Amino acid sequence: MLNYIWFGLMAIALIVAAFNGTAGAVTKGAVDSAKTAVEIALGLIGIMTLWLGIMRVAEKAGLISLLGRLLRPFGRLLFPEIPPEHPAIGAMILNIAANMLGLSNAATPFGIKAMEELQELNPQKETASNAMVTFMALNTAGIQFIPATMIAVLAASGSKNPTAIISTTILATSCGAVAAVSTAKLLQRFFPYEETPHVDVTPDEVTK
């Protein structure tokens, strides 16, 4: 699917550029975006290193699996195929908790750690497991309790009550999260994990 979306975005850009005469802008868009992407990735190195180190300490100290056991019902409901004491559950809980508190710096390393743990349980390394997709659904829903960035934007524009959006944001994001996770659960059977015989035809062409 990503193959189609990726190619589609660029192909549409080229066609539209031909009509709008925006070829120059498209070139600039491509070059600038490539630069931004690398800057984002490199910008993650510091916090990633810090939190992956702390996470390893937490794991060795048994804190990650403790978290999974404490929130067992949550794990069982959303990720029935992952054992509750597996570090994946604890890492996912930390990621979601950090997101909720608006600690996006910490959330990304926790989430990546969670994906690495989920990948250990995933027999086909290039295919997303059901647990991974459910976790991504929760993550892309962007659940947070304090939309700090937006409160700052409203306050900077002279709002009398910038925190008025907290309740509306929590309501809207909850609706989104429930919808995303339900869709993930509903769709998983229609996107079979097992691909048809594992022969050597380019597997990319088999499942889309």
Added chain:
Amino acid sequence: MIRAALNAISLWAIPVLLVGIPLVGMIRKIKVYDVFIEGAKEGFQVAVRIIPFLVGILVAIGMFRASGAMDMLTNALRPLTTATGFPADLVPLAILRTLSGSGSLAFTTDLVKRFGPDSVIGRTAATMYGSSETTFYVLAVYFGSVGVKRTRHAIPAALTGDLVAAIAAVAVCAWMF
């Protein structure tokens, strides 16, 4: 009250975790510094590993936006949205939010300035921004970090969530403000 508590947690969470986790490790007789270094070694590789995924996604989105295709898409969707009562000014934001974090932030800030920070549109835009994530960025980073290429139903599920969150933002704000 709850807000003050949440703010305090946000403020203190990181320093407390940074000290608290190694503290538990010390109590459990773990060589915390050695273990920290062992885990921290992965940080660099992870960041480097996501570069190709991130470049791929962000370049395609960057080209799409720069070409003006984004504006055409929102114009094309306009009749549909006016029929359903979704404010036309917020349509571009709903689409942009899933594609570009910095782009949607700039767009939201502009809407807030134009309509006023206490207007329904301004607040709805802020709610919309706050209630969702930059889906394609998130998917590129997380799937990229473990090298997953076949994402199965991740995109449909995420986009359904984004759509519902956007509609919910409009509905909730219309009701509250």
